[in-house]
Amino acid sequence: MRKVSFALAGAVLVATLAAGPVLADGHLEKAVEARNAQMSLYAWNLGMLGGMAKGAVEYDADKAKAAASNLAALTALSQQGMWPEGSDNFALEGKTRALPEIWTTYPAVSEKGKDLETAAARLAEVAGNGLDALKGGIGDVGKACGACHKQFRAPK
Numbered sequence: 118m119r120k121v122s123f124a125l126a127g128a129v130l131v132a133t134l135a136a137g138p139v140l141a142d143g144h145l146e147k148a149v150e151a152r153n154a155q156m157s158l159y160a161w162n163l164g165m166l167g168g169m170a171k172g173a174v175e176y177d178a179d180k181a182k183a184a185a186s187n188l189a190a191l192t193a194l195s196q197q198g199m200w201p202e203g204s205d206n207f208a209l210e211g212k213t214r215a216l217p218e219i220w221t222t223y224p225a226v227s228e229k230g231k232d233l234e235t236a237a238a239r240l241a242e243v244a245g246n247g248l249d250a251l252k253g254g255i256g257d258v259g260k261a262c263g264a265c266h267k268q269f270r271a272p273k
């Protein structure tokens with residue numbers, strides 16, 4: 118009798134360990150955190166540029182160039198692994214705003230990512246060349262953010 122229950126306890130332990138990497142380590146949630154951290158850095162840098170473009174903050178060529186270069190570099194980073202299947206707002210209800218369409222229409226989402234990368238690279242080239250140049254380049258970046266959010270991000 119003692120022997121049987123010991124064996125059972127062992128079997129339960131093995132099953133728990135085997136399920137661990139999938140169920141217990143929160144890797145889906147970590148991926149959501151990582152991609153939202155990257156998005157926050159997009160927003161930080163774009164916010165700085167938007168403030169200058171709107172006249173809320175005085176235009177400064179060096180700061181504009183730095184923020185636009187940051188944004189271009191950030192949009193060029195690989196997001197490999199940050200969008201694992203099963204990390205949509207249906208599977209992870211309340212923890213993410215990523216719509217399942219990201220996966221069902223793939224690779225449409227990465228084309229939107231490419232549009233942003235292109236617009237951000239162009240903005241980085243001109244942002245230090247005066248306020249008008251900044252204003253000329255920032256619109257396409259904002260549109261690229263918005264286009265992807267509209268299609269692939271759930272409203273709050």
Ligand code: HEC
Pocket residue numbers: 149152153154156157159160163212213214215216226227229230233258261262263265266269270
């Ligand atoms: C290729 C698609 C795509 C592009 C391009 C994109 N986003 Fe996002 N963004 C998303 C998705 C999807 C989410 C929701 C992610 C989640 O909740 O898991 C998101 C979330 C965010 C968030 C919320 C972060 C948080 O902490 O909750 C901010 C802020 C944001 N994006 C800003 C931006 C800005 C600024 C740009 C442009 C410079 C941009 N995004 C471009 C798809 C995109």
